[in-house]
Amino acid sequence: MNEEQTALVLEKLKEKYGSSLLAHAEKPDGVIVVVNKENAYALLEYLKTDTEFAYTYLVDVTAVDNSQLESELERFDYARFIVVYHLYSYRGHPRVRVKVPVHERALRIQSVTSLWNGANWLERETYDMFGISFEGHPELRRILMPDDFDGHPLRKDYPLRGRGERESFNFERQNV
Amino acid sequence: MGLDFGKSGEQMDGNILTTTIDKVVNWGRKNSLWPMPFGTACCAIEMMATLASKFDLSRFGSEAIRFSPRQSDLLIVSGRISIKMMPVLKRIYDQMPEPKWVISMGACASCGGVFDTYTLIQGVDQFIPVDVYIPGCPPRPEDLIDAVMQVQQKITRGEVPKGLEQVSASAHAVDAR
Numbered sequence: 001m002n003e004e005q006t007a008l009v010l011e012k013l014k015e016k017y018g019s020s021l022l023a024h025a026e027k028p029d030g031v032i033v034v035v036n037k038e039n040a041y042a043l044l045e046y047l048k049t050d051t052e053f054a055y056t057y058l059v060d061v062t063a064v065d066n067s068q069l070e071s072e073l074e075r076f077d078y079a080r081f082i083v084v085y086h087l088y089s090y091r092g093h094p095r096v097r098v099k100v101p102v103h104e105r106a107l108r109i110q111s112v113t114s115l116w117n118g119a120n121w122l123e124r125e126t127y128d129m130f131g132i133s134f135e136g137h138p139e140l141r142r143i144l145m146p147d148d149f150d151g152h153p154l155r156k157d158y159p160l161r162g163r164g165e166r167e168s169f170n171f172e173r174q175n176v
Numbered sequence: 177m178g179l180d181f182g183k184s185g186e187q188m189d190g191n192i193l194t195t196t197i198d199k200v201v202n203w204g205r206k207n208s209l210w211p212m213p214f215g216t217a218c219c220a221i222e223m224m225a226t227l228a229s230k231f232d233l234s235r236f237g238s239e240a241i242r243f244s245p246r247q248s249d250l251l252i253v254s255g256r257i258s259i260k261m262m263p264v265l266k267r268i269y270d271q272m273p274e275p276k277w278v279i280s281m282g283a284c285a286s287c288g289g290v291f292d293t294y295t296l297i298q299g300v301d302q303f304i305p306v307d308v309y310i311p312g313c314p315p316r317p318e319d320l321i322d323a324v325m326q327v328q329q330k331i332t333r334g335e336v337p338k339g340l341e342q343v344s345a346s347a348h349a350v351d352a353r
Contacts, residue, residue: 145295146260153294162294167302169259171266 006031006094009053017043030095034076040100041110044085048115053093059086061122063130065156076101081132083109102132111137129154198334206331207237209324212248212272214265217255219282219314226317238324245271250327256284257297269304275337279323280306283313305338
């Protein structure tokens with residue numbers, strides 16, 4: 001990846017969203033920007049709709065639970081979760097990872113399904129695994145776990161062997 | 177077959193004749209087991225290899241894979257079963273006509289294998305009766321052939337499938353009352 005291109009993306013983002021960027025970094029495989037929740041949608045919209053960048057491919061939406069990692073908690077304003085968007089541009093621009101800290105007291109963030117249709121299932125998975133609500137999502141329900149499942153398994157406080165679901169799950173499920 | 181037809185009907189024990197028919201029926205059953213594959217993971221790849229020309233399960237009369245449970249009498253559970261998949265498996269098992277046999281293929285189906293996690297069934301025998309278990313991760317095709325042959329031996333010996341055994345046991349319990 002060409003360093004000039006990497007610098008160009010960062011410059012543009014700093015210019016437009018300088019005050020809402022909490023941190024940024026250049027990595028060999030692209031750019032990382034940490035942006036606050038209020039301006040995350042605007043930044044993502046800019047990256048997608050800008051005619052020069054045209055980040056039309058949303059590779060992944062996922063989250064990280066930092067609740068058991070003190071150093072990471074400090075870095076991200078003591079937000080327990082970080083929602084991560086991976087973007088790719090077919091114009092040859094470097095990959096962009098957008099990280100958005102989400103506090104446990106307000107476990108919601110604006111959905112990007114209006115920008116990328118592909119975000120639909122990715123956000124459902126993030127909701128299923130971490131319990132983060134995506135506002136404006138057309139159909140926010142569990143995608144991997146059964147509908148009547150209790151809890152969010154990828155949270156760090158969820159026990160690996162579960163809470164007895166595998167022995168006592170609901171056998172008479174409607175969607176069989 | 178060794179029956180003395182010179183004897184009168186009264187001397188002939190009815191049981192001899194019944195057993196013989198059972199034997200003929202079991203001989204037919206054992207040589208035409210129609211498997212219902214329930215392949216959810218890598219064990220299914222080994223199952224496919226078993227059915228293909230190199231290992232050729234048709235040598236044992238089990239090449240007629242039925243993708244409808246209503247036409248099959250041998251359920252091969254090959255792969256890990258999650259709590260979301262278990263009701264599906266149970267439903268397919270229920271739809272199979274009696275008598276039916278179940279092979280639990282590989283570590284995951286038999287005990288959860290390495291997946292000791294919140295969503296994985298730790299052994300399908302908690303929910304459906306299993307006749308033959310195959311160890312291995314995944315088992316070799318020879319292991320699956322061996323399991324099919326064990327089912328055949330069970331049928332030859334006139335053993336009742338695990339599923340029917342449990343049904344008849346509960347029926348006896350009702351009788352005893």
